[in-house]
Amino acid sequence: MPSKLFVSAQEVAERAGVSRSAVSRTFTPGASVSADTRRRVLEAAEALGYHVNHLARGLMRNESGIVCLIVSDVATPYRSALLRELTIQLQNAGKVAMFVNTDRSDGSVDRALQQAIRYRADASIILSGLPDKSITQLCLRSGQRLVLINRDDDQPGPLKINLDDYESGGKIATAFVRAGCRTLAFANSEAGTPSLMGRERGFIAAATKLGLEVVVERYGSTGYEAGRVLAQRMLTRAERPDGVFCATDLLACGFMDAARHQFGLSIPDQLCVAGFDDIEQASWSSFNLTTFAQPVMAIATQAVKWLATGGHEEEPEEAHSVRLKAELIWRGSIRKG
Amino acid sequence: MPSKLFVSAQEVAERAGVSRSAVSRTFTPGASVSADTRRRVLEAAEALGYHVNHLARGLMRNESGIVCLIVSDVATPYRSALLRELTIQLQNAGKVAMFVNTDRSDGSVDRALQQAIRYRADASIILSGLPDKSITQLCLRSGQRLVLINRDDDQPGPLKINLDDYESGGKIATAFVRAGCRTLAFANSEAGTPSLMGRERGFIAAATKLGLEVVVERYGSTGYEAGRVLAQRMLTRAERPDGVFCATDLLACGFMDAARHQFGLSIPDQLCVAGFDDIEQASWSSFNLTTFAQPVMAIATQAVKWLATGGHEEEPEEAHSVRLKAELIWRGSIRKG
């Protein structure tokens, strides 16, 4: 048990010789306090090290200022970059980020949302997994905003932020053809989330239109190791692909490393590779990877804006969905056409 | 304004036909409630979607369950890995992580700690920067636990977790000498935090003892780009170093990439490199970097243990300091001696 406690408004009031209300009003913008009272309160607060108790304030205002971020695999470059941007923008908007880790187990996201409810978070932003519909409804009923990032879901209510995955897949197929590639392949993870599948389908559709078939291989997670395994599977095929679109940059890094160091292939001369996310490593000269940039900043901006303004029931459902463009970052892993 | 609100214990009590106290007791382990009442309360709570308000509970218990993590550069591999481990272990300990981003500006950490105080966090864990002494004291006086990770500081009170940076520097100097290196160098950032300086000093001391001088160059941050610049500076010297210890793995990655792709050097034949942190990229075959592993799990375990048990004033000051060992991970960026 702590021997001493946080200092309360009561103590400040006593020291300043005013009522507790005066202290409260001093820290409430727009409230009526005389300059003199305000000064004395601020002095006392400073001397005692007083800080408004946001737990209690949240209780009163029915607005905690907390926004819950629900994520798995935080240590992943793309995830941590998005997280960084979200927390910074939330802080600038006067909110504070609460952080809940999820794993792949059933109900993990649901438990995370329950935690958000317990702390009366003003909003929850979900970067991984998909919550059960009943929990989603409970959150919305309770007046909590909800944002789903890159999780295609058709439940009405939450703000859904997605990318043009399908179109991106198409663009890269065109780039491969222009580079003279003859055998295309798509390297995906087993997970098959909607965004990954969108890239895959867009890639296949465009390639088919251009008269090329696409070999699809799926394995493991979206990480580096899976990329290596996919390379081993694909590059030992009778007809070796010479243009490979990897569903994520991490897959692409693993793929490239295996292609170079195990198969002795030269990129982009013998093999063209593209990724998705534009993680920092993609720009490293070891990879120099052509890829699509996740509009991390725009995603965060949209999410934070929604928390501040949106969420009114009467809005049309279209207003609850945002599609952002993933910009193609041209580097050196595809031959110039 | 939210049209509907979170459901309160009062509503559950009415639906279950009991008093509000009964609801409270049902959700308080060890409280006296009959099996029948408990069942009816749980049924009503389930039906209404009730979850205890942790803001109010925190107010009463004077224990919010919140632990504040104060970090800069979250998107960095080492930081995000530590963050991941901390949040997971905090969750397992029944705590919830609150997240505050800091930048390099003055008072950034102080503002973060004030945020922690406002939300009456049970503890704050500081991964970046160093707070002002007055704020530290305020936190401790308020009964808040404090953990400083890799920030050498001599203030009594907080738990300080540090590594054997100095000894690690020594080990790697020995390894370089054993590999036949003749010209040693240390690549550091301008920042010069105690942990970075510890590695530097340990490296120099051991090298000197072995009869070799060490060229030290400092530039920028601890990131990839700074590593490239350092390589350009060091590898154009008259006497080119052939054994370089980089203060972090990211520096080492940048250094190696520049050494290979701009200077055409072969690693480890013409140049030995070592890093520190053991980020995921160090194990990628493009780098295959010999480095020291941050004991991320042990760090988190120590921190969380301290929150649960430690922090009693009467403990000797030695109990407030933990030194952990960074394990040398031998890969292929240093020749076998």
Added chain:
DNA sequence: TTACGGATTGCACGCAAGTGCAACTCGATG
């Protein structure tokens, strides 16, 4: 001097929980 008006102040209540205390129930024992 008195009345008026605007600004300031304090009281008291409410938010959602936990808990000591007293009252209550109920079965068992004397």
Added chain:
DNA sequence: CATCGAGTTGCACTTGCGTGCAATCCGTAA
């Protein structure tokens, strides 16, 4: 049948804060 005691239950108070309402202050105009 009265008493005891263990087990439940509810009342009322507490936590730190915001805020409506009524009371007060002060300066100015009638």
